[in-house]
Amino acid sequence: MKKELKKVVQNELNPNVSVDCVIFGFDLERLTVLLIDRGGNTKNIGPRLALPGNLIYNNENIDQAANRVLEELTGLKDIYLEQVGAFGDPNRICKDADREWLQSIRAEPEARVITVAYYTLVKMPDYAPQASSFAKTIGWASVNQINELAFDHFEILQAAKEKLKQKIKIQPIGFNLLPEKFTLSQLHRLYESILEKPLDKRNFRRKIQKLEIITSLKEKQRGVPHKPSQLFEFNEVRYQELTQNGFDNFGF
Amino acid sequence: MKKELKKVVQNELNPNVSVDCVIFGFDLERLTVLLIDRGGNTKNIGPRLALPGNLIYNNENIDQAANRVLEELTGLKDIYLEQVGAFGDPNRICKDADREWLQSIRAEPEARVITVAYYTLVKMPDYAPQASSFAKTIGWASVNQINELAFDHFEILQAAKEKLKQKIKIQPIGFNLLPEKFTLSQLHRLYESILEKPLDKRNFRRKIQKLEIITSLKEKQRGVPHKPSQLFEFNEVRYQELTQNGFDNFGF
DNA sequence: CCAAAAGTGTTGAAGTTACACCCATGC
């Protein structure tokens, strides 16, 4: 072992640790994810799309780093955030485009990086897109139309999907993806999108309503070319009651 | 940003990333965990016990690093390994004893470290303890008698317990903690230890036997001062069948 | 013969699945 005893500079970027964020949304039809486009400087070799992410600072914890990246990118604070895990094979930078891109944005492009992945749930209407230092353009993509991403980001996306799938079976986190007022059909489609399987309409409605975690509003959809749907809101109070009594299973 | 362009030395330790391992065992009564004792050089300030772990090399992936630490410590290869997640507040080294200990074993004791935690399941009889460069003495401790550990290791242990608890509800990984031949009562106690709640004996037996993932051996316990118990073994083939048909819930 | 853990069935309640038709609206 070589003794270097170099002083750690607290507010510098740590060249070895990054965070990447899988930002999920729901367009009322499909589950979507926010991707950045690395643009033309990859000369169109390899995938142009990537998950948003960046190196962490030495004086912030990992969750803070994820929140910072999110705020820089979406302008949103305090959104639902869950760690997926750590990734980072030594050879994760296997594509020419990846290497080229890193050289354009990193001080130490050859450093061994491990990345801590998070997934987050945002209400699409709340989201105010904004360009940032590391994202030329950004946009939503339908999750199941993606089949290639930069670095190991495709693998990370798959892992995030799986975590979300498991989580939604035991906690009603889906409400983070819906507007304040929503219909049972929208909630139904959301669950089907995440679980990637059809759910019987009547059984789904019965199950949700029995839990009493949604409250019917005195309001209906307007202007739709079919029978207008009842609107509901999430009942946070009731949810707290349930979880405190050890509830942890929806049975989907 | 400062351009350094230093060459990464592939087979050097990365000062910023470590792995820590929660090695679970089962003594047929309680869930246990393998801890290292940092010994006398802490002057008995703060907790002496810690999870085994070490920095990663730049040329190994994180899973490999965890396997390496495990093999160095227990001599075991190919054991059940599951990532818990990444940890590492900037201020995780908050205890004097921690700082002092790091100075004795690390080239860059002040570096910001994030650690990737894993939990593993070992059959206690297979385990051959051996001292290593970073562990003076090691030993098993009963999980629920621990209330303090070095660094953020107590927090990591709690997270690992929780992951194990969730996992065992959906996959029969408990067999990794039992000897090849075991009794239903031992399996029962194992599930109760992990889930931290009593399970009805008859209902438990019925549920396990219906799944057919254990096979009755033509052999019984010998030399016990009570009715000798039937011995069983895990049926791996049957388990593969089940999981391929999408089975993922024990319903505990 | 005593202590200790093994082993075994039934019943009532709750939950799950599968399934088809009428309703309210915009155009």
Place this chain on the structure above:
DNA sequence: GCATGGGTGTAACTTCAACACTTTTGG
């Protein structure tokens, strides 16, 4: 009036929870 999605009930089946006594061995 027609296309579109909204909304509703029931019956058969499966699963779950609760519960107490007899058996076999070693000492």
